[in-house]
Amino acid sequence: MSSGRRERGGALAALASAVARRSIAALAALSLVLIVLTKADLKFLAYLSERAGDAVAWVATLPAAPLAVVRRTSEAVGSLLALEEENARLREENRRLVHWQNEAIRLAVQNAALREALAMPAVSGARRRTTVRIVADPGGPFVQTRLIDAGRDRGLEKGMAVVDAYGMVGRIVEVGERSARVLLITDFNSRIPVLVERSRDQAILEGRNGPLAELRFLPMSPSFAVGDRVLTSGRGGLLPPGLPVGEIVHVDERRVLVRPLVDWDRLDYVAVLESDPVPAPDGSLPSSEAIPEPIRAAERLGR
Amino acid sequence: MSETGLSPIELVLRRSLVFASALVALVVDLLPLPSPAPQAVAPLVTLAVVYHWTVHRPDILTPGSIFLVGLLRDLAGHLPLGLHASSFLLVPALLRRVPRGPLQRSLPLAWLLLFPIVALVGLWRWLLAALVWLQPAPVRPFLLESLLSWAVYPLVAVLLAPVGRVLPRAGHVSGS
Numbered sequence: 001m002s003s004g005r006r007e008r009g010g011a012l013a014a015l016a017s018a019v020a021r022r023s024i025a026a027l028a029a030l031s032l033v034l035i036v037l038t039k040a041d042l043k044f045l046a047y048l049s050e051r052a053g054d055a056v057a058w059v060a061t062l063p064a065a066p067l068a069v070v071r072r073t074s075e076a077v078g079s080l081l082a083l084e085e086e087n088a089r090l091r092e093e094n095r096r097l098v099h100w101q102n103e104a105i106r107l108a109v110q111n112a113a114l115r116e117a118l119a120m121p122a123v124s125g126a127r128r129r130t131t132v133r134i135v136a137d138p139g140g141p142f143v144q145t146r147l148i149d150a151g152r153d154r155g156l157e158k159g160m161a162v163v164d165a166y167g168m169v170g171r172i173v174e175v176g177e178r179s180a181r182v183l184l185i186t187d188f189n190s191r192i193p194v195l196v197e198r199s200r201d202q203a204i205l206e207g208r209n210g211p212l213a214e215l216r217f218l219p220m221s222p223s224f225a226v227g228d229r230v231l232t233s234g235r236g237g238l239l240p241p242g243l244p245v246g247e248i249v250h251v252d253e254r255r256v257l258v259r260p261l262v263d264w265d266r267l268d269y270v271a272v273l274e275s276d277p278v279p280a281p282d283g284s285l286p287s288s289e290a291i292p293e294p295i296r297a298a299e300r301l302g303r
Numbered sequence: 304m305s306e307t308g309l310s311p312i313e314l315v316l317r318r319s320l321v322f323a324s325a326l327v328a329l330v331v332d333l334l335p336l337p338s339p340a341p342q343a344v345a346p347l348v349t350l351a352v353v354y355h356w357t358v359h360r361p362d363i364l365t366p367g368s369i370f371l372v373g374l375l376r377d378l379a380g381h382l383p384l385g386l387h388a389s390s391f392l393l394v395p396a397l398l399r400r401v402p403r404g405p406l407q408r409s410l411p412l413a414w415l416l417l418f419p420i421v422a423l424v425g426l427w428r429w430l431l432a433a434l435v436w437l438q439p440a441p442v443r444p445f446l447l448e449s450l451l452s453w454a455v456y457p458l459v460a461v462l463l464a465p466v467g468r469v470l471p472r473a474g475h476v477s478g479s
């Protein structure tokens with residue numbers, strides 16, 4: 001009797017094992033077929049992905065409070081460990097900031113005077129900003145994207161630039177009802193028109209899925225150097241010109257590498273810039289919002 | 304009532320804890336948590352959870368469930384469907400001929416065996432990335448992700464141990 005049960009049990013185990021083996025093979029094959037199919041950018045899958053983005057944004061906002069505690073604790077521990085070094089760095093940064101603040105105000109006044117002399121229209125540089133929160137980091141090592149907690153409900157559209165206090169973060173590539181996906185400037189698929197601030201050399205900044213991005217399609221005899229700042233050129237009209245992007249950190253025969261100014265590990269709140277520029281209220285001086293950007297960018301460059 | 308003394312609904316609810324834990328891990332993977340590695344490379348906690356249940360309760364976390372978890376991860380990440388599904392399915396495929404008994408009894412042994420598994424899964428993910436983007440992907444993010452996924456496993460195992468204790472007894476454990 002008991003040996004009969006054992007035999008039945010053994011047969012069932014063998015059957016379960018065979019089914020599991022076949023199902024793994026079948027599901028793995030199905031996965032590969034799906035990978036090929038979904039590379040075709042099907043509309044249905046884009047719709048599914050948008051809905052999934054909305055769901056993830058909703059779920060990811062639930063643990064926002066405990067997450068903020070984890071983040072603050074982790075930053076506090078890090079700060080305590082490097083308190084003395086941090087103090088010295090902040091003093092140095094403060095000194096440099098005051099210098100840049102004075103310089104920015106002087107340049108703003110000079111710029112306004114020159115524009116008036118040339119009878120050119122004032123460029124405000126100010127675009128309507130929507131402050132949003134990054135709620136998910138869904139790409140892993142495959143893609144460098146972030147999910148933000150605003151979508152069509154707050155007027156966001158594909159192509160809009162996303163910035164933080166230091167510079168350009170990326171641009172919106174997918175918009176759901178209550179969420180949007182931002183492609184970071186370091187992603188493989190990111191290409192943005194830029195120029196080198198000092199030499200005015202135009203180029204395309206390409207992501208490499210790593211901490212650095214690469215300048216491509218450079219002019220024949222570029223004249224930039226390590227340490228030069230890279231800004232958006234505004235070519236194509238999609239991105240506003242003059243957004244700080246990064247700093248050239250490596251130049252050789254084969255490639256020019258740029259380190260973005262954004263601090264990826266502390267990316268929490270960001271601003272989405274609307275595509276259409278908003279006229280400055282008085283049309284004379286750059287808006288108060290526009291002045292801090294070079295200052296903050298300078299702060300990052302000084303690190 | 305079943306032989307375990309639980310009602311059928313309670314049995315289903317308790318078994319669903321395994322899939323629910325994989326979903327929680329999936330959400331954790333999506334959160335922008337502070338990471339010890341630069342460039343927001345974080346451990347793939349879902350992989351550690353899939354490994355844990357494949358070792359301890361393969362009768363509950365079946366290949367079909369693993370495939371579903373992978374698909375959800377791909378959808379949430381706006382990635383080609385199948386990238387994570389195929390990666391996660393490597394775990395039961397690699398563990399198919401491995402006796403589960405010693406792994407279930409010894410956390411250090413389970414942790415040790417996870418190392419070659421995360422290495423192979425990382426290699427597979429890197430190859431897939433190269434195929435999908437049609438250019439060689441940087442190795443470092445995949446390497447870091449694999450190492451962090453391996454490092455996080457003891458914590459995952461400790462957190463999942465109480466869940467394992469409330470699960471109904473296994474009928475059959477393949478490979479054990």
